[in-house]
Amino acid sequence: MELRRFFVKNSDFDENIVTVSGAEFVHAVKVLRYKVGYKIILSTGDGWDYMAEITDVGKDYFKAKITSKTPNKGMPTHxxxxxxxxxxxxxxxxxxxxxxxxxxxxxxxxxxxxxxxxxxxxxxxxxxxxxxxxxxxxxxxxxxxxxxxxxxxxxxxxxxxxxxxxxxxxxxxxxxxxxxxxxxxxxxxxxxxxxxxxxxxxxxxxxxxxxxxxxxxxxxxxxxxxxxxxxxxxxxxxxxx
Amino acid sequence: MELRRFFVKNSDFDENIVTVSGAEFVHAVKVLRYKVGYKIILSTGDGWDYMAEITDVGKDYFKAKITSKTPNKGMPTHxxxxxxxxxxxxxxxxxxxxxxxxxxxxxxxxxxxxxxxxxxxxxxxxxxxxxxxxxxxxxxxxxxxxxxxxxxxxxxxxxxxxxxxxxxxxxxxxxxxxxxxxxxxxxxxxxxxxxxxxxxxxxxxxxxxxxxxxxxxxxxxxxxxxxxxxxxxxxxxxxxx
Known part of the structure; x- marks a missing residue:
């Protein structure tokens, strides 16, 4: 399955744990029904793809653990x-x-x-x-x-x-x-x-x-x-x- | 006013008089309310723009007289x-x-x-x-x-x-x-x-x-x-x- 991308802010990071809320939470959990164990990509806009796995799903947030990061290939160089x-x-x-x-x-x-x-x-x-x-x-x-x-x-x-x-x-x-x-x-x-x-x-x-x-x-x-x-x-x- | 283009067939021509019927008649006369004296461009698909003036409007046709022709600039050369x-x-x-x-x-x-x-x-x-x-x-x-x-x-x-x-x-x-x-x-x-x-x-x-x-x-x-x-x-x- 193709990995889905979600956008987060730097302030959502606590070491290698990211807490996602708001529209991206709604999209992942309410619309796509993502659960603990699902793999995703997180972006902060800094040019890196953060590979992560969902570790916790709350009422209005989910947490994901960063497993690795790779340079994003889709960023324009101009x-x-x-x-x-x-x-x-x-x-x-x-x-x-x-x-x-x-x-x-x-x-x-x-x-x-x-x-x-x-x-x-x-x-x-x-x-x-x-x-x-x-x-x-x-x-x-x-x-x-x-x-x-x-x-x-x-x-x-x-x-x-x-x-x-x-x-x-x-x-x-x-x-x-x-x-x-x-x-x-x-x-x-x-x-x-x-x-x-x-x-x-x-x-x-x-x-x-x-x-x-x-x-x-x-x-x-x-x-x-x-x-x-x-x-x-x-x-x-x-x-x- | 920008001249409107209508598509016709070679068989619609009788010397320099063109009789337009069907969808192009409906568009010109019923939708745009074109009348005798209006200037238009006619195309047959042969690469020329036929400049014409409406000379007669019937119930399900109109006639236009060709006044000049020029090579169409919009035709691709490849x-x-x-x-x-x-x-x-x-x-x-x-x-x-x-x-x-x-x-x-x-x-x-x-x-x-x-x-x-x-x-x-x-x-x-x-x-x-x-x-x-x-x-x-x-x-x-x-x-x-x-x-x-x-x-x-x-x-x-x-x-x-x-x-x-x-x-x-x-x-x-x-x-x-x-x-x-x-x-x-x-x-x-x-x-x-x-x-x-x-x-x-x-x-x-x-x-x-x-x-x-x-x-x-x-x-x-x-x-x-x-x-x-x-x-x-x-x-x-x-x-x-």
């Missing part, structure tokens, strides 16, 4: 931040889930001019990101942030930034990525269903972002996000065996 | 076939839609050992593919086919084939794609939620497919499909401006 203008109809959920699988270190949902879905459900997205991290064997849940366009401009000044822009007709992603292969940190920016306004595209450019086309077929926003992230990770060597 | 083992919970819909946007020429859903959703709704997927083609400005709807694993093996003998395999630990996609950059035709194969069995993976290999890892994070089947297709299109230059 820091790629995906900034996604908030999308409608559950598509933020979709982008968050796929971005975790593909290895984004942080996912920032932001509000911009053509965004019609201003409400970003951070709690829900945190939960989706946690589930996705467990599913794809990552030892840490990427941070989900909620922001606005002006902060994305600030962010683009802190690391090399690539923004997908529908009306960019000259500059290709391959040219942009070729120059960034040695970077340890990259920021990707994708607009909403309505895309960026011309003014916003100019502002991104002024802030140092490289505007790129994703080709002649017009991709939906969420397809653009997943494709841009997958291709970037591929170019950085993060999709290698 | 022939990439995506073979996807049938997925559960609407994920076939998702893969079909994204594959059309990303430029797949054909999408084959197949049945294999770990497939639990044997029923592939071809009519529904055809409709989704048509809508996606309109949305992303492609002049032709890619063909949707329903098949089984033995036929995928036959298919892999006809063109260079890459299959994503979860248990492949050595061979990376980048190595496989580097060798295929000059190919005009590529076949991609992605398994179901349960993945391929060891026996199936061996059979794919025997049929000439290259088994590749998509990295150390375990991707969901639909994430693997979209990522593999996006990266392949990118390497072929299909995502360039």
């Amino acid at each position: 820091r790629v931040t995906l900034c996604q203008a908030s999308l409608k109809g559950g598509k933020n959920d979709f982008v968050a889930q796929k971005a975790v699988e593909l290895g984004a270190s942080e996912i920032v949902f932001f509000d911009s001019e053509n965004v019609t879905e201003k409400r970003v459900q951070k709690d829900r997205l945190d939960k989706i990101a946690l589930e996705a991290a467990k599913q794809c064997h990552r030892a840490a849940k990427p941070e989900i942030k909620v922001s606005d366009f002006s902060k994305i401009l600030e962010l683009s000044k802190t690391a090399p930034t690539i923004a997908a822009y529908e009306d960019e007709e000259e500059f290709s992603l391959s040219v942009a990525l070729e120059k960034l292969r040695d970077q340890k940190e990259i920021i990707l920016v994708v607009g909403s269903e309505g895309g960026f306004t011309k003014k916003e595209a100019e502002a991104l450019k002024d802030a140092g972002a490289v505007l790129v086309s994703l080709g002649k077929r017009i991709l939906r926003a969420e397809t653009a996000a997943v494709s841009l992230l997958a291709i970037t990770m591929y170019e950085l060597g993060e999709m290698n065996a | 022939r990439v076939t995506l073979c996807q083992a049938s997925l559960k919970g609407g994920k076939n819909d998702f893969v079909a839609q994204k594959a059309v946007e990303l430029g797949a020429s054909e999408i084959v859903f197949f049945d294999s050992e770990n497939v639990t959703e044997k029923r592939v709704q071809k009519d529904r997927l055809d409709k989704i593919a048509l809508e996606a083609a309109k949305q992303c400005h492609r002049a032709a709807k890619p063909e949707i086919k329903v098949s089984d694993f033995s036929k995928i093996l036959e298919l892999s003998k006809t063109a260079p084939t890459i299959a994503a395999y979860e248990d492949e630990e050595e061979f990376s996609l980048s190595v496989a794609l580097e060798k295929l950059r000059d190919q005009k035709e590529i076949i991609l194969v992605v398994g179901s939620e349960g993945g391929f069995t060891k026996k199936e993976a061996e059979a794919l290999k025997d049929a000439g497919a290259v088994l590749v890892s998509l990295g150390k994070r375990i991707l969901r089947a639909e994430t693997a499909a979209v990522s593999l297709l996006a990266i392949t299109m990118y390497e072929l230059g299909e995502m360039n401006a």
Whole structure:
């Protein structure tokens, strides 16, 4: 049976005994019916997989004993931040889930001019990101942030930034990525269903972002996000065996 | 206003007058309330965009006059076939839609050992593919086919084939794609939620497919499909401006 992963905090550790409560307790004991003797993996987000065995199940907690630790293989070695203008109809959920699988270190949902879905459900997205991290064997849940366009401009000044822009007709992603292969940190920016306004595209450019086309077929926003992230990770060597 | 695209057949043409009926008539006249004088784009799948103006609206048809034609920019120049083992919970819909946007020429859903959703709704997927083609400005709807694993093996003998395999630990996609950059035709194969069995993976290999890892994070089947297709299109230059 595949070992299930549960996320814990450093403060849950007492030497090699970990006490798990809250949502992870509920998931393990109430939903999955895990019992004493079951083997699990615990993650604190520090890059290690803690192999453990359940030793005690209480009413609102369980205890597990660490048996060994190994470096987690699912942690990305580059820091790629995906900034996604908030999308409608559950598509933020979709982008968050796929971005975790593909290895984004942080996912920032932001509000911009053509965004019609201003409400970003951070709690829900945190939960989706946690589930996705467990599913794809990552030892840490990427941070989900909620922001606005002006902060994305600030962010683009802190690391090399690539923004997908529908009306960019000259500059290709391959040219942009070729120059960034040695970077340890990259920021990707994708607009909403309505895309960026011309003014916003100019502002991104002024802030140092490289505007790129994703080709002649017009991709939906969420397809653009997943494709841009997958291709970037591929170019950085993060999709290698 | 952005021009809407409607798909027609060669037999709908009478010199430069096109008579549109059926679902495309319903969409234009009943849903969008298009009237005489409205400008549209017509596609026959031959790689051209026919610019046209509605000249007559009947009870179950409309007529449009061709004003000019231009080469369609959304047509892929490579022939990439995506073979996807049938997925559960609407994920076939998702893969079909994204594959059309990303430029797949054909999408084959197949049945294999770990497939639990044997029923592939071809009519529904055809409709989704048509809508996606309109949305992303492609002049032709890619063909949707329903098949089984033995036929995928036959298919892999006809063109260079890459299959994503979860248990492949050595061979990376980048190595496989580097060798295929000059190919005009590529076949991609992605398994179901349960993945391929060891026996199936061996059979794919025997049929000439290259088994590749998509990295150390375990991707969901639909994430693997979209990522593999996006990266392949990118390497072929299909995502360039």
